[in-house]
Amino acid sequence: MSKLEHGGFDNQEDFDKWVTERERVLFEKDKFDAIGKGNDYLFQALAHLGNGSHKLSIATTVMSELDEVPEDLKTELKGIQQQLHDFQDKLRNIQQHKKP
Known part of the structure; x- marks a missing residue:
């Protein structure tokens, strides 16, 4: 090649x-x-999701002060953020029940 x-x-x-x-x-x-x-890929996924959630939270905070962003988009982002938190909780539940 x-x-x-x-x-x-x-x-x-x-x-x-x-x-x-x-x-x-x-x-x-x-x-x-x-x-x-x-080798704990579930743990790694949760760690990376946590980093993403942190960045999403910052974006939500920054956007909250922007008048040019419509409220429905701000609300949509907050909903995405909540969905991500819910997803993380589901993964944590799997992690808690996984065999050591």
Whole structure:
């Protein structure tokens, strides 16, 4: 395969190494490994959802002060935020009943 097909990589092995490294960083694998949760994907999903929920909360707060955003959109975002919280609760329930 040409360098262009691999985004500038000389061979498949170099490309695969790059992908593995990007996955490690994107999914914060080192952090989860450090706390013994490297293979607990439900825990990891909850952690990433928590980060997303935090960012969504910030967006909701910022948008609340914008006059140009209609109230129905603000309300819709709050509903999405509540749905996310409800979903997290469902996952936590699964986590609590999962075998150690």
